Amino acid sequence: MRKIAVLYGGNSHQFRTLYEPKYHRYLHQIIYLPELPFTSLDDIDVLLIPSQLHQRLVSESQHIIDSFTDRGGVVAAFGAQPNNWIPGHNWEFRPTNFWWWLDSNVRSGLVTERLDHDFFCYLTLKDATWHYHGVFYPPSGAEILIGLEGGGAILYVDKVTTAGTLIMTTLDPEFHYGSYFMPATERFLDKFLPWLAEGEL
Amino acid sequence: MTMTxxxxxxxxxxxSGNYFSTQTIQETKKRDDCFVIDMYDLPERDLSPYACMVIDNFVDQELLYQEREQxxxxxxxxxxxxxxxxxxxxxxxxxxxxxxxxxxSQHDYEVSIVQQHPIFDGVDPEEMTYTKGVSGFFARGHHPLPSQAEVLLSLPGGEPITYIDRYSTQGTILVHSGNNLFAYSGQGSTVGRIGSQLQNWTREEYRAIQERTRTL
Known part of the structure; x- marks a missing residue:
């Protein structure tokens, strides 16, 4: 099992998600964000960066994230990426449609052409289907596992931009699960963390 | 009336410095009755000039626990x-x-006004509960009450969503188990009245505390 470290901003939704036993068992280390500059990532395989962290504090630790990918580490990030902490994502904001499932055609717009990827041995497209806060336009060579009809990526794996592996999704399941808001996001976490820990990335 | x-x-x-709070914070910075501080500057900051502290749902509670004495x-x-x-x-x-x-069921999220209060004056409980027909945005649980707290809003089982506590300290605490109550604004729904009515109530409450303290 890969050793996953996760950044923790001390907020209530991250507290609930990261200390939930069924998720906590996959987390080798929970790093309180203000302590990141004083924490070694030497024995860590995966750095998980949840959404809604204090932006200045993460920016001040940019060099730590860069060093981690430089030595081949895996960075997985949830949610909107208005900053360039992780290179190459080309985030584009989209207004959130919380009500997509009420529309007459009941289509989320999420698509995949990579059902052969090991990711889909763990998750289905339905497990990743709820609203999103924006899209990515990753570089060529990145594998888009979940895309949008009409272009853009909701979840991709990028092994070309850095010496490491970047797993980026605009979805923010840890926020919703931790806020008791949209229990459907629990299905994603139940399966994503085992893939991140043991699956073929 | 915007200054102390x-x-x-x-x-x-x-x-709280996070992405979802960015817009609210930028709007707040334009106001002359509000002073914005980064939460990690709290330990160094003299808070004595201010009448009211506003804390949102993204705050680092580990930090607040360290700063509980302040x-x-x-x-x-x-x-x-x-x-x-x-x-x-x-x-x-x-x-x-x-x-x-x-x-x-989605009815479990239905918000009730327990007693009429200036903060929720003219606010339709239906509009607090439902956004485009979907419930659950406003509050999804509660904090058990301190003794003698005044309950303003509740969920169908009587769980208090919003309460005022004037007894645990010499000041007044308002706890709301949902999104940032201070940030509700806008003309599209009666829910948009909450932010400004909360701010007006806070000014009155502060004045009342000061008068009460002076007469002691």
Whole structure:
């Protein structure tokens, strides 16, 4: 099992998600964000960066994230990426449609052409289907596992931009699960963390 | 009426520094009655000039727990503190930890006004409960009450969503188990009245505390 470290901003939704036993068992280390500059990532395989962290504090630790990918580490990030902490994502904001499932055609717009990827041995497209806060336009060579009809990526794996592996999704399941808001996001976490820990990335 | 008697902004807004709060914080910075501070500057900041501290649901509660003595002192200077969110550490006097609501249907999220109050004057409970026909945005649980707290809103099982506590400290604490109550604004729905009515109530509450303290 890969050793996953996760950044923790001390907020209530991250507290609930990261200390939930069924998720906590996959987390080798929970790093309180203000302590990141004083924490070694030497024995860590995966750095998980949840959404809604204090932006200045993460920016001040940019060099730590860069060093981690430089030595081949895996960075997985949830949610909107208005900053360039992780290179190459080309985030584009989209207004959130919380009500997509009420529309007459009941289509989320999420698509995949990579059902052969090991990711889909763990998750289905339905497990990743709820609203999103924006899209990515990753570089060529990145594998888009979940895309949008009409272009853009909701979840991709990028092994070309850095010496490491970047797993980026605009979805923010840890926020919703931790806020008791949209229990459907629990299905994603139940399966994503085992893939991140043991699956073929 | 936007300043305290000492001429400083009335509200000190604690900036949680996260993406979802960005827009609210930028709007708040334009106001002369609000002073925004980064939450990690709290330990160094003299809070005595401000009448009311506003804390949102993205705040670092580990930090607030470390700074609980400062928060307690602020309140005991006869100030107001507004917290919106889910408490999971005991940093606020009298407050208990958040209890999520067991949801069986979307009606379990229905908001009731327990007693008429200036903060929710003219606000339609239906509009607090439902956004485009979907419930669950407003509040999804509660904090058990401190003794003698005044309940403003509740969920169908009587769980208090919003309460005012004037007894745990020399000041007044308002706890709301949902999104940032201070940030509700806009013309599209009666819910948009909440932010400004909360701010007006806070000014009155602060004045009442100061008068009460003076007469002691």
């Amino acid at each position: 008697s000492s001429g400083t902004p009335h509200f000190v807004i604690v900036d 928060i307690w002192q602020f309140l005991n200077q006869g100030k107001v503190l507004i917290f919106s969110g889910h408490m999971f550490l005991p940093w606020l006097p009298g407050a208990s930890m958040f209890v999520p609501k067991l949801i069986r």
